Amino acid sequence: MAYQLRRTESIADGLRRLARKELRSARARLRRALPPSVEAVHEARKSVKKVRTIVHLIDADAGRALDASGTRLRAVNRKLSQLRDADVMLECLSTLRREFPEALSEHTFARVRRQLVAHVQKIARDDARDGTWKKVDRKLRTLRRNAKRWRPRHRGFGALAPGIRSTHRRGRKALARARQRRRAADFHEWRQEMKTLWYELRLVERSSADVRRDVRALHRAETWLGDDHNVAVLCEQLSRDPSLKGQIDLKRLQSAADAYQHRLREKAMSSARGIYTMTSGTFVRRIKRAWKAWHREPGARPHRTPRRAAA
Numbered sequence: 001m002a003y004q005l006r007r008t009e010s011i012a013d014g015l016r017r018l019a020r021k022e023l024r025s026a027r028a029r030l031r032r033a034l035p036p037s038v039e040a041v042h043e044a045r046k047s048v049k050k051v052r053t054i055v056h057l058i059d060a061d062a063g064r065a066l067d068a069s070g071t072r073l074r075a076v077n078r079k080l081s082q083l084r085d086a087d088v089m090l091e092c093l094s095t096l097r098r099e100f101p102e103a104l105s106e107h108t109f110a111r112v113r114r115q116l117v118a119h120v121q122k123i124a125r126d127d128a129r130d131g132t133w134k135k136v137d138r139k140l141r142t143l144r145r146n147a148k149r150w151r152p153r154h155r156g157f158g159a160l161a162p163g164i165r166s167t168h169r170r171g172r173k174a175l176a177r178a179r180q181r182r183r184a185a186d187f188h189e190w191r192q193e194m195k196t197l198w199y200e201l202r203l204v205e206r207s208s209a210d211v212r213r214d215v216r217a218l219h220r221a222e223t224w225l226g227d228d229h230n231v232a233v234l235c236e237q238l239s240r241d242p243s244l245k246g247q248i249d250l251k252r253l254q255s256a257a258d259a260y261q262h263r264l265r266e267k268a269m270s271s272a273r274g275i276y277t278m279t280s281g282t283f284v285r286r287i288k289r290a291w292k293a294w295h296r297e298p299g300a301r302p303h304r305t306p307r308r309a310a311a
Contacts, residue, residue: 003050015150019144020147023144023147057160069146089234100260157292188232197275211287224265224268225265
């Protein structure tokens with residue numbers, strides 16, 4: 001089932017349904033083997049990010065019963081990110097070797113790759129030994145149980161508007177900083193906000209072709225900036241490794257990385273330009289019009305929506 005709200009359900013019911021589904025999926029993937037595979041961790045991490053988006057939407061609407069859900073989700077995400085980020089560096093190393101073969105000799109590439117593989121394996125062993133995955137499973141189980149009570153404050157699109165508006169606004173500010181300062185940290189911050197907006201729009205992408213176009217544009221841009229961040233993390237990791245001194249020309253590698261990152265950032269800004277040139281209020285009103293028009297189409301069945309909670 002897609003990560004999308006149904007036209008025949010209330011926003012509150014849909015958000016709870018999707019949150020519980022994703023939490024169940026994350027638990028199932030991580031429990032298939034101990035330690036879980038890198039692929040299982042990657043898929044579980046995506047599910048957790050979707051649930052974090054739902055929590056953000058409910059929280060931005062001053063919703064109820066979230067309790068410590070945000071804190072638990074951040075803790076789970078940090079643990080999943082450690083293993084996933086280590087594995088991503090392997091992919092990034094291969095990309096740099098393919099794009100800039102002169103930056104890494106075959107011998108150096110093989111040496112660095114062996115070290116990164118050992119790093120990934122050590123993280124997996126340490127996590128299995130200290131009971132990390134049992135703790136993660138308990139947090140996911142608690143989150144899924146608590147998700148039954150999550151309630152946005154408003155009905156209809158009003159439950160989504162505050163969260164989408166705040167995410168878009170933060171993304172606009174992050175993009176402005178990234179354009180001005182050109183720092184890896186600023187582009188990474190923009191990418192995080194863009195990914196949250198991408199997940200938010202996926203919830204309502206059935207509503208119009210324009211929304212689906214925004215979803216595709218955001219996905220392209222955040223993927224390119226994900227590669228940009230991975231390159232930055234890899235270069236930092238290699239520069240801190242004393243065993244590689246004299247074995248790798250870090251200046252040449254950094255020069256190749258800078259050129260690659262410049263291309264990625266320019267493509268990301270070009271892809272998302274149309275989304276972030278409009279004000280956040282204008283952007284949300286456009287999504288709202290599409291959502292309401294979709295619900296007025298023939299064949300849309302009415303649904304009961306919860307009464308607005310008292311302030």
